[in-house]
Amino acid sequence: MIEVTGLTKRFGSKIAVDNLSFSVEKGEVLGFLGPNGAGKSTTMRMVTGFLPVTKGKIEISGVSVIRNPIEAKQKIGYLPESAPLYNDMTVQGFLKFCASMRGLSGNARREAVSKSIETCFLENVARQSIGTLSKGYRHRTCLAQSLLHDPEVLVLDEPTDGLDPNQKLEVRKLIKNLGKEKAILFSTHILEEVSAACTRAVIVDKGSIVADGTPEQLSKEGGGSLYDLFHKVTSFETPAA
Amino acid sequence: MNTWTIFKRELTSYFTQPTAYAIAIIFGLLSTLLAFTIGGFWNIADASLHGSFFRFHPLLLMILVPAVSMRQWSDEHSTNTIELLGTFPVNLRSAIWGKFLASALIWALALGLTFPMVVAVNHLGSPDNWTIFSGYLGSFFVCLTFLAITTLVSSFTRDQVVALIASVAICCILTILGWEPVINEIRRSGSDTAVETMTRLGIYSHFFEATLGKISFTSLLYFIGLIITCLFGTSMVLKSQRS
Ligand SMILES: Nc1ncnc2c1ncn2[C@@H]1O[C@H](COP(=O)(O)OP(=O)(O)OP(=O)(O)O)[C@@H](O)[C@H]1O
Numbered sequence: 001m002i003e004v005t006g007l008t009k010r011f012g013s014k015i016a017v018d019n020l021s022f023s024v025e026k027g028e029v030l031g032f033l034g035p036n037g038a039g040k041s042t043t044m045r046m047v048t049g050f051l052p053v054t055k056g057k058i059e060i061s062g063v064s065v066i067r068n069p070i071e072a073k074q075k076i077g078y079l080p081e082s083a084p085l086y087n088d089m090t091v092q093g094f095l096k097f098c099a100s101m102r103g104l105s106g107n108a109r110r111e112a113v114s115k116s117i118e119t120c121f122l123e124n125v126a127r128q129s130i131g132t133l134s135k136g137y138r139h140r141t142c143l144a145q146s147l148l149h150d151p152e153v154l155v156l157d158e159p160t161d162g163l164d165p166n167q168k169l170e171v172r173k174l175i176k177n178l179g180k181e182k183a184i185l186f187s188t189h190i191l192e193e194v195s196a197a198c199t200r201a202v203i204v205d206k207g208s209i210v211a212d213g214t215p216e217q218l219s220k221e222g223g224g225s226l227y228d229l230f231h232k233v234t235s236f237e238t239p240a241a
Numbered sequence: 242m243n244t245w246t247i248f249k250r251e252l253t254s255y256f257t258q259p260t261a262y263a264i265a266i267i268f269g270l271l272s273t274l275l276a277f278t279i280g281g282f283w284n285i286a287d288a289s290l291h292g293s294f295f296r297f298h299p300l301l302l303m304i305l306v307p308a309v310s311m312r313q314w315s316d317e318h319s320t321n322t323i324e325l326l327g328t329f330p331v332n333l334r335s336a337i338w339g340k341f342l343a344s345a346l347i348w349a350l351a352l353g354l355t356f357p358m359v360v361a362v363n364h365l366g367s368p369d370n371w372t373i374f375s376g377y378l379g380s381f382f383v384c385l386t387f388l389a390i391t392t393l394v395s396s397f398t399r400d401q402v403v404a405l406i407a408s409v410a411i412c413c414i415l416t417i418l419g420w421e422p423v424i425n426e427i428r429r430s431g432s433d434t435a436v437e438t439m440t441r442l443g444i445y446s447h448f449f450e451a452t453l454g455k456i457s458f459t460s461l462l463y464f465i466g467l468i469i470t471c472l473f474g475t476s477m478v479l480k481s482q483r484s
């Protein structure tokens with residue numbers, strides 16, 4: 001469903017993503033690992049059509065993000081890294097707005113909003129102003145936004161960042177469940193999440209893939225521990241932002 | 242459709258915070274106050290409102306319009322919500338127009354708040370209400386032009402104060418270029434072509450025509466041209482920022 005070939009992104013002279021290729025099929029959850037500044041978010045921004053690519057191809061269910069962005073974007077749900085929100089809206093108002101932007105209206109919109117409020121455990125804050133939410137609730141609100149239109153493809157940039165341990169567990173479960181029906185690409189810094197939620201994982205370093213496999217394969221490669229593998233294949237010296 | 246969605250969101254956001262109300266009221270008060278004091282509304286028996294009331298509009302608007310809309314795109318950058326807008330299956334153009342039209346409505350309302358002036362002149366005499374309407378239309382076009390400039394400037398920066406200062410500066414230049422005292426000064430020392438060019442480039446001459454009840458085709462072209470250029474520029478800036 002997500003088909004990325006030879007993806008490259010240059011910022012000035014700096015290469016942030018270097019000739020990256022991977023694919024995620026329906027029913028797969030691909031974990032995206034890598035040190036800070038490896039190029040994970042940049043890759044995701046290109047896959048979702050936010051950043052233009054320098055070189056390479058991206059296809060979502062056969063639709064090119066580069067040539068046919070609007071059609072491709074309809075198939076994607078995206079949680080950006082910083083979980084951006086409009087602070088002057090209520091949770092419900094915001095979700096309603098996002099659903100409208102996704103082309104939903106009337107009953108379909110009402111159902112989509114209440115369903116994603118339920119899925120992300122936002123019932124208690126539905127009428128609260130977003131500006132007054134705690135960090136974890138903000139994150140969940142933005143996650144709810146990505147599920148509204150029941151997309152075939154989910155791109156989640158650190159979906160468990162800032163959540164309490166219970167919520168982390170819930171979101172992992174959610175990702176695993178959604179992954180049965182969808183193609184999911186998600187990034188994380190928590191290596192336990194790989195075995196908890198992923199069917200496959202790649203480790204990215206300096207814009208290139210340095211390891212790729214199922215959680216079992218990867219930890220075997222690292223001599224029984226994913227930490228050791230991560231340590232071995234990634235560099236400490238990542239270029240500062 | 243998406244323009245409408247964005248339009249509603251922006252409008253709600255204007256009305257959930259005091260800035261828009263406050264500035265609309267400041268505009269209403271100041272423009273009326275100026276008409277009765279410096280404008281000499283009582284002395285010149287100004288039935289068309291041209292010399293006493295409308296005259297001050299560009300001077301007020303060049304500061305107040307950017308103040309209402311400085312956040313238009315700079316907030317989108319600073320809260321990163323541009324990343325949401327940029328990944329919705331919509332054209333960025335609809336977002337630009339939605340925001341622009343929402344601010345435009347705010348200014349239509351603010352101009353509407355000055356209707357006591359119209360009531361007053363109609364009470365005192367029998368003015369040509371078409372001329373007054375044309376004056377309001379001219380004033381609204383000045384609003385739209387300043388608004389488009391603010392839209393463009395705010396798309397450059399994530400800092401709303403920078404957006405405010407830069408847009409006020411540009412609107413100020415446009416206003417001063419054709420302002421009577423400045424033009425008179427230039428006329429005394431400079432060449433006729435300089436005076437001619439400045440009058441045409443500045444916003445005042447085009448605005449004055451409208452307040453006298455004769456909007457010319459060139460003036461319309463001036464306003465609409467500036468607005469379209471700025472909004473088109475905004476979409477170029479927003480696109481290029483990502484690469
Ligand atoms: N707009 C930009 N202009 C210039 N350089 C950028 C830009 N965006 C990202 N970069 C650079 O690209 C590289 C990759 O950044 P990216 O945000 O993709 O890293 P990441 O893997 O998501 O890191 P983290 O784990 O910290 O989220 C970094 O070196 C960053 O400084």
Ligand SMILES: [Mg+2]
Pocket residue numbers: 040041042081157
């Ligand atoms: Mg990142």
